[in-house]
Amino acid sequence: MRALYWVWRRELQVTLRAPIIYIVGGLFLAVQGIAFAGLVGVLSDPRKPAPLGALLEGQLAGTLLTWVLQLVVLTLLGMRTIADDKRGGAWELLLTAQVGEGAAVVGKWLAAVTVYALLWMPTLAYLGVVALFRADGGGWDVPSIACGYAGAIAMGAALLAWAVAASAATTTSLAAGALGFGLLIVIFLAGELPSVWPEAHVPAVLSVRAQLVTLSRGELALPAVVLVVALAVTGLSLAIALACAGRRRDTGRRVIATGIVAVIGALALAIATRHPASWDVSAARRNSLDPETRALVAALPAPATITIVEPTLGALAPIYDEVARVADRMAHAGPVRVTRVDPAALPGGIPAAARLAGVLPHDLASNGAVIVELAGKRRAVDLLQLADIDASGSIAQVAVERALTGTLAELAQAAPVTACFTTGHGELPVTHADKDADWSAVADRLRGAGISVELIDGAPPAHCDVVVVAGPAAPLSADDAIALQAVVARGGGLLVAAASRPINGSLAPTGLEGLLANEGIGITDAIAVDPSLAMRELPGALLVFDGYAAHPVNAGFERARPTLWYEPRALTVSGGAASLIRASAASWGERDRAHRPEQDPDDLAGPIVLAAVGSSAGGAPASGSAAGAHRVIALGSAESFATSLLAGGASAGDLWLAHAIRWLAGKPAPAVAVAARAPDQVKLVMTAGQRRAVIALCTAGIPLAWLLLGGALLLVRRRRA
């Protein structure tokens, strides 16, 4: 240890007295400054939200460009450590002074690592810039920052071992530099290969940048630690073997030992990849699953699959990276399999995935989605659930874990829901019919959501949680109505979708008008007309985007998911009944269906109600599942939920119906108490002048200050000596 310490100290002394180190340092700081200037540009742009990620995460992990330049710096630091000494004879002098090759190599490597660590120190000034200009909100998360810096230095140290090995292999710095840079670039690019060539069978764990991202998020992951240690130990072992080459008789044994070390390192990396334990050192515990999530995943009744559908919008990549991280943690906590796919590669392509998510195909393509499957049930989670985006387009909250956990909880819910569809009155069938005039898409959606679909003829059996009357062409009989009244009375749910298609020139009654009236809901013969919601491609249709009332059934729909209504009948609500979905204030209920719609005093005044919830349940819209409560929902148009309309992809009607039936059954999605969290990155508030000053300071000021400081130190020393 004495020899090691004095080799380190002497090497450090000599290195810090050499002018070249200040030039190398200036280059390093200029590269870091340019990267930080880019980050400042993004963080201070008022038009763009702060990117997701820990403070300085991108800075510490680097980009391809900054890494190439960093590899140059590492090469410059490592190339002269041994090669120069060999050429000048100092190596001989060192190894005849009771210093073994191991101590000499490790001591010189440690000195280079110390210098590399010193080069990082001026970059702490970047934190000062952030402190000076940051907007309110967000913490500093000092442990994550410390972990990121330690990771960057440790990774540099591991790579330096290979630059030192190159130096040990040659007797000229130039050759050592060329060989060292070659080795480093091979190691680095090997890790980057999967991102540019996914078919290459290179483990992602080899990615230097990916591991640094993990570390700078405050996640001390075992694979990252093993990669650093394996690279460093193998590099140093190789350096020692090369330092002995041509001089020691046991060089062959040392080379074999290096090979064994490399194999052990590879095996350790493979084991760490299969069992990727990690320690979350972040202040906000951002890298750990919520205990509720862990408990849920551990107790899943069957293996679950999380399919991440990649967005084409590059700006959303950080959100989906977070999705992948959370999903991976879930995969390690229980029987969850995670895949990332291109949406076009999904069965049915983008339209099918969009249908599942209840969003428009082009929105899904650009925004991505996550499809969660469990025991034959499927649920899509889209961007709107993964992150709360405020009016300015900034990400106000990240809710990835909450969304995934909630979806898994919903799919894993043991309590089954049975929806019984009445038949025999000309209802729209739940199987395929001519011209897609059916509710088969709705039935598929319900089954995918874990809701059993049954057909009934006559009085509903006791196991029916919800009875659905889907657009009857003929009114239900009084006996049927009484039977349904009994269902509602015993706490069952009833969904009545009135037929809005003319039957023999008129709108058919449902036969349930009395029952609905008791609930405060009326189905009129007026057709809702709303010029402001009209679609040019489909005359008579209304596209509702922001007419959703605050009700559990509508969760996630307001200004997020459209429902398309084709010539719906206007509903009326009275007493305690409430509107669920309504057209705009510009709408009216057109009573004259024989002529072109035109608002006149005879028409119903807007805003027209398209879907309503009955009085008993409507009074407590947010409570969810009070047993025994009347639960009745009426829709002004069964045809608006027909497959022919849903197939266009413009309507999330089937998803809305699944919500409605689950609510009617009194078995809503389980509440998940996983908190959303604020994005970790901060916004900088600065004027254009301040931004220019900061960029100039980081790209030129700090590197120049380093150069001047080094020059001044050398000058003072030379004057003294």
Place this chain on the structure above:
Amino acid sequence: MLRLDGIRKAYGARIALADVTLEVAAGEAVLLVGRNGAGKTTLLRIATGFLDADAGTATIDGLSVASARTRAQARLGYLPEHAPAPAELTVREHLTTRARLKGRAGDAVATAMRAAAIEEVASQRIGTLSKGFRQRVGLADALLGDPPLLVLDEPTSGMDPIQTRELRTQLIDAAKQRAVLVSSHAVADLEAMAVRVAVLREGSLVACDTPRALCEQTKVERLDDAVMKLLEPAA
């Protein structure tokens, strides 16, 4: 003090040393001479433990250089050719860290500087010193801790006559009461300090005796003539 027994070393097909046996006793200075490439530096490197021999043993004070290298090196002061030292450090800084590296006592630096007569340049950067002073710094390094064996490789190489004379004086002082093995291709430079002269030709030790005995053996009056004769290829 130093015993080299049956040392053999080859670089690929080229034989650098062939069964060289040489002993240097305490208080004895042995001058190792030979042409460039004769194997002088290789022999010294094996003696100091920098290089492993292919065969044979090297011991310092009874300690094997191969199996007890650091303990053997603790009894050794070595001055390689060109006396490498970092140009940016001062003489004192360089010698202090070298002394620490060798585990020498704190006053070893002052004693070594005094012995090598470099106290006047102790605070100067090594890069600013003349070739002669740099060699003396190297000598001071070798003298750190007063080792019983000195191994010097071409200590006067590249020096002008005045520098050579000054260094020779230092070497003669340093050689007193020590075992010294010094190599040189300039016999006249170090003749005065040599008790014995070992002549190495193409990796083989062809003679090792006192200067007078070598002169008598070759029937010449001057040592360098004797060495030249011994270095001529065998008929």
